Amino acid sequence: MxxxxxxxxxxxxxxxxxxxxxxxxxxxxxxxxxxxxxxxxxxxxxxxxxxxxxxxxxxxxxxxxxxxxxxxxxxxxxxxxxxxxxxxxxxxxxxxxxxxxxxxxxxxxxxxxxxxxxxxxxxxxxxxxxxxxxxxxxxxxxxxxxxxxxxxxxxxxxxxxxxxxxxxxxxxxxxxxxxxxxxxxxxxxxxxxxxxxxxxxxxxxxxxxxxxxxxxxxxxxxxxxxxxxxxxxxxxxxxxxxLRIAMGAAERALETIQTEGSLASRVPEMQTRARLYELLDYEGYSAFDSGIYTFDLTNNRGGA
Structure with a gap:
């Protein structure tokens, strides 16, 4: 993290x-x-x-x-x-x-x-x-x-x-x-x-x-x-x-948008959202936040 x-x-x-x-x-x-x-x-x-x-x-x-x-x-x-x-x-x-x-x-x-x-x-x-x-x-x-x-x-x-x-x-x-x-x-x-x-x-x-x-x-x-x-x-x-592999894939994706109007046919080739979040360690960041921000605002609603 x-x-x-x-x-x-x-x-x-x-x-x-x-x-x-x-x-x-x-x-x-x-x-x-x-x-x-x-x-x-x-x-x-x-x-x-x-x-x-x-x-x-x-x-x-x-x-x-x-x-x-x-x-x-x-x-x-x-x-x-x-x-x-x-x-x-x-x-x-x-x-x-x-x-x-x-x-x-x-x-x-x-x-x-x-x-x-x-x-x-x-x-x-x-x-x-x-x-x-x-x-x-x-x-x-x-x-x-x-x-x-x-x-x-x-x-x-x-x-x-x-x-x-x-x-x-x-x-x-x-x-x-x-x-x-x-x-x-x-x-x-x-x-x-x-x-x-x-x-x-x-x-x-x-x-x-x-x-x-x-x-x-x-x-x-x-x-x-x-x-x-x-x-x-x-x-x-x-x-x-x-970089060459990534740019080759990006070029093919842009051409697909031009010819097919969407990237639906390319979705199986993509890194999934879940895989990206795993690589970025979203879970670790979430655990960090939940461990830090544990205060309760219930008693802070008054005017004093």
């Missing part, structure tokens, strides 16, 4: 412990707080907060137009409803090194468990589009060092994302991953890997956890969680999947 009762520091420590244990952490992307609650209820290990989803939620393309304030606010709204750790997309850090350090602290204050920071030229673009540019290694490492220096909770996960695979090739990706780890990154996000063998190569190159991005319509094949675990991947995200 209201907010998660698990403190942010505990969520971060739990996230670290799960990664240290070698468990595969599956993190579907939440497009709002309600979907985050559903992710938890369905038994996943974490919640991902995608920059592409946050941009789309604002009606913007994912080309670096969102601000730290917008990202932190939405991230905090999502983090507050779930007991699970949350990992958020921090793009290129929203500025120069000092801005990157502030980004870490603002996201810590929002209750987030970790963030990833990429090595694209600012403004960035979607990692699965052509025409990406990456910064030189010195600039990429400076961003990571600034993030580490800005961190106050040592369990806040600072993940380095590299997009260099699609620009300079796999050998460059391996070299960049090693350098990012040496600069202090707690985990590596190699974007747009083309095969399981490429994920395995990154796994062999670094000692920290690695992440696989299983986004639809992208450069990477949609490998199963089992396949990814078998090559040493530690975190799997499904960043835009729930």
């Amino acid at each position: 209201l907010h998660s009762t698990v403190p942010a520091a505990t969520k971060r420590a739990d996230f670290r412990a799960r990664l240290a244990a070698g468990d595969l952490v599956r993190m579907p992307g939440a497009f709002n707080p309600l979907s985050a609650a559903l992710i938890q209820e369905k038994g996943f290990e974490g919640v991902y907060i995608s920059g592409a989803v946050l941009s789309a939620d604002l009606g913007l393309p994912d080309i670096g137009l969102t601000t730290l304030t917008e990202v932190a606010q939405r991230g905090g709204q999502i983090a507050r409803v779930t007991d699970l750790p949350t990992l958020i997309d921090a793009d290129t850090g929203f500025g120069e090194p000092m801005n990157v350090a502030r980004t870490v602290q603002v996201l810590e204050d929002a209750g987030i468990s970790g963030m990833h920071l990429e090595d694209q030229v600012n403004p960035k673009r979607c990692g699965h589009l052509d025409g990406k540019e990456v910064v030189d290694e010195a600039t990429a490492l400076k961003r990571i060092r600034a993030a580490v220096q800005g961190r106050r909770d040592p369990n806040f996960l600072i993940m380095a994302r590299t997009d260099i695979r699609g620009v300079e090739g796999m050998a460059a990706a391996v070299d960049r991953a090693k350098a990012l780890q040496d600069a202090g990154a707690d985990a590596i996000f190699p974007e747009a890997m083309a095969s399981l063998e490429e994920f395995a190569a990154i796994r062999a190159a670094v000692e920290v956890p690695i992440l696989a991005n299983m986004t639809e319509f992208g450069r990477s094949e949609l490998f199963t969680t089992r396949q990814l675990a078998d090559v040493g991947v530690n975190i799997v995200i499904f960043p835009v999947s729930l």
Whole structure:
């Protein structure tokens, strides 16, 4: 009810412990707080907060137009409803090194468990589009060092994302991953890997956890969680999947209204009112109210 009762520091420590244990952490992307609650209820290990989803939620393309304030606010709204750790997309850090350090602290204050920071030229673009540019290694490492220096909770996960695979090739990706780890990154996000063998190569190159991005319509094949675990991947995200499914259903519903004049034929596909209320914990709120508002107005009708 209201907010998660698990403190942010505990969520971060739990996230670290799960990664240290070698468990595969599956993190579907939440497009709002309600979907985050559903992710938890369905038994996943974490919640991902995608920059592409946050941009789309604002009606913007994912080309670096969102601000730290917008990202932190939405991230905090999502983090507050779930007991699970949350990992958020921090793009290129929203500025120069000092801005990157502030980004870490603002996201810590929002209750987030970790963030990833990429090595694209600012403004960035979607990692699965052509025409990406990456910064030189010195600039990429400076961003990571600034993030580490800005961190106050040592369990806040600072993940380095590299997009260099699609620009300079796999050998460059391996070299960049090693350098990012040496600069202090707690985990590596190699974007747009083309095969399981490429994920395995990154796994062999670094000692920290690695992440696989299983986004639809992208450069990477949609490998199963089992396949990814078998090559040493530690975190799997499904960043835009729930939004895509929800928007596909919304589009079909609107078309049905146009063609049939009502949504009667779509009702069996809908989440019921009872199921929505269950997910929102209406029962808990009702119990809270009945326990608080127990006063009797019977003796307060007089004029005195």
